[in-house]
Amino acid sequence: MSLSGKTDFEKLSALSSKTYKEQAIWFLNSFWHDFASKEGENLWNWAQKHAELDPKKTEGNELDEFGTHRFLESIGTTMTVQELRNYIRSIGIDKVKHIPLSHFLLARFKADLHKLVTASQGDNQQEVEKAQKMVNEAQAACTDAESKSRASAKAEAELKAALAELKAQEDAFNSKTEDLKKKSEAGSVVQQNKAKAELAQHLASDPLPLNRAKLNTEAATKKAEKARMAADAAYEEAKTKLEQAEAYLKEVSSRSGSAQGALWWIDRELKEARKYMPERKGGVKKS
Numbered sequence: 001m002s003l004s005g006k007t008d009f010e011k012l013s014a015l016s017s018k019t020y021k022e023q024a025i026w027f028l029n030s031f032w033h034d035f036a037s038k039e040g041e042n043l044w045n046w047a048q049k050h051a052e053l054d055p056k057k058t059e060g061n062e063l064d065e066f067g068t069h070r071f072l073e074s075i076g077t078t079m080t081v082q083e084l085r086n087y088i089r090s091i092g093i094d095k096v097k098h099i100p101l102s103h104f105l106l107a108r109f110k111a112d113l114h115k116l117v118t119a120s121q122g123d124n125q126q127e128v129e130k131a132q133k134m135v136n137e138a139q140a141a142c143t144d145a146e147s148k149s150r151a152s153a154k155a156e157a158e159l160k161a162a163l164a165e166l167k168a169q170e171d172a173f174n175s176k177t178e179d180l181k182k183k184s185e186a187g188s189v190v191q192q193n194k195a196k197a198e199l200a201q202h203l204a205s206d207p208l209p210l211n212r213a214k215l216n217t218e219a220a221t222k223k224a225e226k227a228r229m230a231a232d233a234a235y236e237e238a239k240t241k242l243e244q245a246e247a248y249l250k251e252v253s254s255r256s257g258s259a260q261g262a263l264w265w266i267d268r269e270l271k272e273a274r275k276y277m278p279e280r281k282g283g284v285k286k287s
Contacts, residue, residue: 001121009092011117016100019061020047020054021265023101028261030119031111040264043105049074050101062100071104079107122259127252128266134248135269138241142276145234148227149278155220155227162220166213173210176202235281242277246270 003011015026024047028036036043053067054060063071069081085096087107096103106113122128180202183195249270253263277283 001125003117005117008114008117012093012102012113015117016102017061019059020050020101021058023047023061023105025259025262025265026121027102027105027111027116028264029121029259030116030261031109032260032264035109036261037264039109040261040268044265044268046071046075046104047101062098062103064098068099068104077108122262123257124252124255124259127255128259128262131245131249131252131263131266134241134245135266135273138238138245139269139273141234141238141241142273145231145238146276148231148234152224152227152231155224159217159220159224162213162217166210166217169207169210169213173207235277238273238277239281242270242273 003014005011005014015023018026024043028040028043030036049071050063050067051058051060053063053070065081068084072079072081072084081099084099084104084107088096088099088103091106091113093103102116105111106116177199180195180199184192184199186192187195246267249263249267253260253267271284274284
C-alpha cells in the first residue's frame, strides 16, 4: 500500500484526504518501532476528538481554525493554532486553512515527513482487512445486542407496570368483596340480605378493568420473555464474534511483517466494543 503522488507533499496531500482513523493508523504503522507504539492511546483519543468536532464525524479528515482551536484546547496543549500553522509552513506546506490530523501529528511529534509518506504499511494487508472485517461484524453484533437489551428492558418495564395495574385491580376487587362480606354479617336482616345479594352478584361478575389487566399482564409477560431471549441470543452471538476476532487478531499479530499500528487499532476497537457487553458476558465497564 502506497500513497499517490510523486513528491512527499503530494503524498502527504493524499494521506490528508483519508479519514481521521486512516490517518492515525498510517502514522502508527509508519513510526511504530520509533515511538508510536507508546502513543497509540493518544492517537486513538485525538482521532475520536477530531471526529467529534467535525460535522462530517468519522468521515471527516480535517478541521477548520475554530475546530482546531477547540481540539488543541481539549487536549490541554500549549500549542496555538498559529504555532501549529507556522510549523506546518516551516516544513514546506503552504495550504494551512484547514488542518488534517496528519498535519497535527507531524507538528506534535516533529516527525519525519518523508518517512511518514513512504513507510511500509505492512505486507499483510489481506489479513489486516480480514481482521478489520471480523471486528466490524463483532461491533455490529454488539450494537445489535445492546439494542435488543434496551428493547428487553423496555418490555420488562411494561411488564412491571402491567403487574402493578393487575395488583391494583385485584386489590380493588378483593377490597369490595371484603366490604360486602362485612355488610352481609351486620345490620338488619334486610341489610344483610341486600349485601349478600350484592356479594353474590359481585363474585359472579366479570369486571372489565380486572380482565383487561389480566390480559395485558399475559401479553406483557410473553413480550418480556421473547425480548429477554432475543437479547440473550444476541449477546451470545456478539460474544462469539468478539472471541473469534480476538483469536484471529492474536494470530496475525504474532507474525512478522505485520502492520502493528493497524493491528493495535483493531484491538482497541475490540476493547471498545466490549463496553457494549454486560460483564457477565465478558464485557468491561464503560469509563
